[in-house]
Amino acid sequence: MSELPPESRIWNLVRGALGTRALALVADLRVADALATGPRPVEAVARTVGADPDTLRRLLRALASDGVFAEDEPGMFRNTPASELLRGGWGDFAHLFGGVWLRTVSELDAGTGAPTFPRAFGTDFWTWLAEHPDERAAFDRAMEQGKERRAERLIAAGWRGDEVVVDVGGGNGTLLVELLRRHPGLRGIVFDLPETNRDEAVLGDRIEFVAGDFFEYVPAGDVYVLSTILHDWPDEQAATILRTIRAAAPAGARLLLPDAVVPSGNEPHGAKWLDLLLLALFAGRERNEAQWRGLLDEAGFEPVRVEDGLIEARSR
Ligand SMILES: C[S@@+](CC[C@H](N)C(=O)[O-])C[C@H]1O[C@@H](n2cnc3c(N)ncnc32)[C@H](O)[C@@H]1O
Structure with a gap:
């Protein structure tokens, strides 16, 4: 195991939900598609995808610090091999992880071993998917990964x-x-x-x-x-x-x-x-x-x- 300082190990775990949610937001906005033709100013990308430019810039800056998108000049973003993956089934995974699954996991506790999904959504996961055809379609596409x-x-x-x-x-x-x-x-x-x-x-x-x-x-x-x-x-x-x-x-x-x-x-x-x-x-x-x-x-x-x-x- 690499010699990561103990503080960094904890930091990498506690910030996890931010990364999960940031990925879901940019995946749902299809930011990687908006950058498919090459680097663009963040304001132009924000106009294309219908996002607040300052919020989008902060999301992309954080993700770029982990290799998902890159900012080569201030305010100019481009795709990386990792952000390109968001254009396919990994985008659906990001959508699920930072949406319905994030809410499910946020309710996890160590008291019972019972699933939290039924408590949060009032039904079991498969029934919920059947009632939400767009989520079912995202799930089926996500399952193709690997x-x-x-x-x-x-x-x-x-x-x-x-x-x-x-x-x-x-x-x-x-x-x-x-x-x-x-x-x-x-x-x-x-x-x-x-x-x-x-x-x-x-x-x-x-x-x-x-x-x-x-x-x-x-x-x-x-x-x-x-x-x-x-x-x-x-x-x-x-x-x-x-x-x-x-x-x-x-x-x-x-x-x-x-x-x-x-x-x-x-x-x-x-x-x-x-x-x-x-x-x-x-x-x-x-x-x-x-x-x-x-x-x-x-x-x-x-x-x-x-x-x-x-x-x-x-x-x-
Ligand atoms: C984790 S996915 C795996 C899908 C696929 N085998 C793969 O490797 O990508 C689980 C699958 O089980 C199916 N499933 C869940 N409950 C089922 C049931 N009671 N009868 C038949 N299929 C079911 C789901 O619809 C889903 O497609």
């Missing part, structure tokens, strides 16, 4: 080549599209709630979308992919999802879980922070190796490998 890494792990997972793959909670289907593109003999089913935003033309004729609730039913298949699904749920509900799959799956069916395995000790890992968001949203959790093995075993699956990024099991 998809390439997850797809590569799945593509390399060893395939017979003619399996039916069910992507349980597969969102808009982009992960399955990528897997089937690289394994042309596979067929796929994306299973998710009906309100996901998807372009079924993109799914092509080898992938079918099936709407449903994975606590009640999943379609039959040879391989089940659950990409960052079980971390959304506490153990009891995660085990129920796995049992629903076991009831639909033939003996020996494969389970492939692109998900994190939390390392022990002080090693930095994004999952150690994401875990707190999952706790606040839905009493979900990131799991370490022993917790993954215990969960799979209890639900009737034999763990085959438990590696950070890909967990594999077979139904007994």
Whole structure:
């Protein structure tokens, strides 16, 4: 670990909410789009995006001090590789983190382990998304971030080549599209709630979308992919999802879980922070190796490998 002074460590953490909110503001205003053609004076950018010039300048100055945008001459801002990311799905992540999730996390306390989202918004997160189609669309776009890494792990997972793959909670289907593109003999089913935003033309004729609730039913298949699904749920509900799959799956069916395995000790890992968001949203959790093995075993699956990024099991 670098030799950061102790005060700097605390400062970097206590200012976190300011960075989260500043990113959401500039993402929602589409400031990175307004700078797409090159450096511009902040007053002109403020006019384009409909912001107060002084406030925008202060937001950009703070973000530029962390490498998101750059101010090369006083008052002239340009994009950087990091601010360019806000033009895609990272902008949707920034919107969610600095909006609905910031409010959710601001209510987190250490007294109960209960999720704060229902307390703050009066319903569970998935129902709230269904009631807010723009937020649901932002969520589905945000979930595509990091998809390439997850797809590569799945593509390399060893395939017979003619399996039916069910992507349980597969969102808009982009992960399955990528897997089937690289394994042309596979067929796929994306299973998710009906309100996901998807372009079924993109799914092509080898992938079918099936709407449903994975606590009640999943379609039959040879391989089940659950990409960052079980971390959304506490153990009891995660085990129920796995049992629903076991009831639909033939003996020996494969389970492939692109998900994190939390390392022990002080090693930095994004999952150690994401875990707190999952706790606040839905009493979900990131799991370490022993917790993954215990969960799979209890639900009737034999763990085959438990590696950070890909967990594999077979139904007994
Ligand atoms: C964290 S996202 C992961 C999406 C996708 N697998 C990925 O890796 O990007 C969780 C997904 O679970 C879906 N989901 C939540 N509750 C569900 C339920 N009861 N039945 C089916 N899908 C559900 C959500 O709609 C969402 O698309």
